[in-house]
Amino acid sequence: MDKILPYYKETKNEVEIFENCYKEKLPFLLKGPTGTGKSRFVDYMAAKLDKPFYTVLCHEETSATDLIGRYIIKGSETVWLDGPMSLAIKEGAILYLDEIAEARPDIIVAIHSLTDHRRTLFVDKTGETVKAPDSFMLVASYNPGYQKGFKELKPSTRQRFVAFEFMYPNAETERDIIENETNCDSEIAKKLVKVAEKIRNLTELGLTESVSTRLLVDCAKLINVGMNPRLAAECAITAPLTDEEDTRDALNDLISMIL
Secondary structure, eight states: OOOOOOOOOOOSSHHHHHHHHHHTTOOEEEEOOTTSSHHHHHHHHHHHTTOOEEEEEOOTTOOHHHHHEEEEEETTEEEEEEOHHHHHHHHTOEEEEETGGGSOHHHHHHHHTTSSTTOEEEETTTTEEEEOOTTOEEEEEEOHHHHTTSOOOOHHHHTTSEEEEOOOOOHHHHHHHHHHHHOOOHHHHHHHHHHHHHHHTOGGGOOSSOOOHHHHHHHHHHHHTTOOHHHHHIIIIIHHHOOOHHHHHHHHHHHHHHO
């Protein structure tokens, strides 16, 4: 029986690039706005390659210990518990570090030896050196637009990866994604894509991030269950994008003209 893969619509040649990075044991970095399919793509590729898959969402509270492992008390004994990074290496899995720019410096230091010719993890607390098997792959993602002015991924870290930039898909591809993800009416998908195109061109509104394909899918799901299209768009598109009343009004006016 053929394995059913997660739905993913290729936009450029990202599948070929990922497969070649996997073959050559190269770490892979996905760059792009929120909701453009980065996480779904890694999930799809792990299934396509039939590999175990670990995801870690990086944030300022996540430490290298959380990823590598720690000693815990179990009964009367102290035992070592591997973290997701150690498990992924030992299992020859794909390890996905989402929003790596948010990671603490100790995590960046820990992955350095995994992203060069050594492909090795040093576990200070146990004195162990773990060599990654050929099947192990390190994948990371971050959003350069969002990080501007906040946390940046250092050039020295970026240059340890082969990188691919995810952007919003073209109109035809985005319509296909919405329809496949939600089974919505094709006319609704077409209108939602038009809404997205208009909002993405409104640079004067000063949005931190523009409308993502993910938000369009959420909106289509609400419309599918009978919600008024304009109300669905206000909840699934406008409200997540901004807290500014004037900006919300401008977006809702635009949406009303299309939906």
